[in-house]
Amino acid sequence: FGRRKDGKEFPADASISRLKRNGKTIFTAIVRDITERKQAEDKIEQLAYYDPLTGFPNRILFHDLFEKAILQGQRENKSVAVLLMDLDRFKEINDTLGHHRGDVLLQRVGQRLKEVLRPTDIVARLGGDEFGVVLPLASSDDASLVAKKILKGLEEPFEIEGLPIAIETSIGIALCPDHGGNADSLIQRADVALYASKKGGRGYVLYTIEQDPHSPRRLALLGELRRAIESGQLFLMYQPKIDLRSGRATGVEALIRWQHPELGLILPNDFIILAEQTALIRPLTMFVLRTALGQCLSCHQAGQNIHIAVNLSVRNLQDPHLTDQIFEVLQACGMTPEWLELEITESSIMADAEIAMKNIISLRDKGVHFSIDDFGIGNSSLSYLKKLPVSSIKVDRSFVKDMLSDDNNTLIVRSTIDLAHNLGLKVVAEGVEDQATLEKLVSFDCDAAQGYHIARPLPAEELTRWLSQSFRPNAPHV
Structure with a gap:
């Protein structure tokens, strides 16, 4: 805290620098009044945690x-x-x-x-x-x-x-x-x-x-998941993200699916949690990374220079071998780390912050980007966000999709964008399902967006065609 001339305290942000002059060490301090920013953070946390x-x-x-x-x-x-x-x-x-x-x-x-x-x-x-x-x-x-x-x-x-x-x-x-x-x-x-x-x-x-009714089915799925990883039943879909200034694609998020021979298509909510509870999450994550980076390389070879985003789980972040595993995959695929973005949730960091932060910092220092996924529905706050070595946040779809009909969601989205920009972070809005929402995000100076209005998750062959339209010299902006 700082103190004004009238004796009142105020929240402050201080930076201290040291320099030598004439053989003496001199310290200088710059103190900034962050009252307005603190009030805005408190307002957002009130809206985010109370009905x-x-x-x-x-x-x-x-x-x-x-x-x-x-x-x-x-x-x-x-x-x-x-x-x-x-x-x-x-x-x-x-x-x-x-x-x-x-x-x-x-x-x-x-x-x-x-x-x-x-x-x-x-x-x-x-x-x-x-x-x-x-x-x-x-x-x-x-x-x-x-x-x-x-x-x-x-x-x-x-x-x-x-x-x-x-x-x-x-x-x-x-x-x-x-x-x-x-x-x-x-x-x-x-x-x-x-x-x-x-x-x-x-x-x-x-x-x-x-x-x-779910327990027996889920137990059965757990027994079949390892075979699914090994026998090619799993595949990826890719959902594009666009830059809201240029309207062109900048990256895609890799989304896993399971084509079960008897049950048909199984969505990740039905098997990812099972994998996280066992050691299967490691080979599952490595499969996603290999496949996604291979697709990213194919896009680059076609002149479509995009980033690829892959989700990491709590268990991944607590794996002491995570950095080595990811770089083995990068080298095997012939991709450099700056094209890989790893999406993590607030709760996955909070589960064991020390180990998670060690992995995040190690990968960040080697060039991998990090993004906070589903921002706003976890247990951390914007003040905690300042300490995380991430480059962007993704505003959760639950706030974005009802933004036009809910003033509180509008305020949360707009304030989150403003504060994230003040922290030097880019903002991606999830769940954009209509043109009016997209235009509202543009007016809020949001950086990027993804959702069904832009593109549904696409198989690899359709992704290549979709991106070829985005990367044409005179491609129309979304």
Whole structure:
């Protein structure tokens, strides 16, 4: 902090330099007032972590608070419960009475939830008509009792602008450690229980493995994934990114797919998490790197000088051999490191920051570029971003796609672009699905964009044709 002449403190950024003059060492300090930047960062973090309609924590902050409650439960050897709930037929209410009344209803539901829950309980709006509740140090009996209280509390019709509106609610419950040991697995299982509750019309349901249709399938897929890597069932699609000033392609993101001989096309959400939980993530990542860099070389040989982006997982970043493995692939493919961009998430760095940073810095120093993927939905902040050796951030599609209809998302996107530029970073917007959104991003001075409006993910042969249009001397700008 700095101090003004009137004695008031202000947030400051200081740089100190040393020089020698006449045999003496002299230090000079430059102090900058960063009050406005700090206020802007605080505003963005408020918008990014709290739901503007109810004032409750949003999904991001809910996840963080849930993890802390789990740690507390582990320390005290007690269970923790999570409840997911949504309003049945809420879409009908919105469509019939209008979104304004729907928003008022959600606010009133939030008020009743606060009246029912204890001050130590955590309640969040997760999106749409879905709410989440964490009950620290709670048993299954405690969770069932709270679920009954919630259902009872929401029985009385809500009066909105003179109209009585009755709602029905479904609740799914999962417990730590009975049903999982981390927030992601517990939320997934509470969601399974919520689906069972809605399907059976039972008010609330406690998770059981019998309800979960995904577990057996995923276990079977895990056994087949190694064979898929070795037998050529995996392939890559490529989604172009364009420069918003020139309108021309500057790079592509490599996206993996699995063509299963019996199940057909399997998307990455169904098998990447499985690979991350085992040693299979290493050969899977090396396959993606080899294939993507080989395609990048083919593009360069055709006169299409693009960067290739590949996603890294948490487990990749914690592999002490990562740098050597990547450079072996680069050398084998005949590519130089400046054409490779590695996309990482905020959460993948935070999992073990020391090891992750060592790998990132080692690769960065050798010429590889890094980008923060899905920026805005992780647990870090813009102040933490200043310390990361990355050259760009990708604004998550959840903010971009609704930007034209949601003023808060517009503010988040615009402020993120401004602050990233102040930190010397480039910004890529994900999820651009129409021309109006693209034009809005151009007006915000966003650097680059990708999304279905620009190009869907393309197989290698179609990518070459698409890029040949982008690289024509008189190619029309997007």
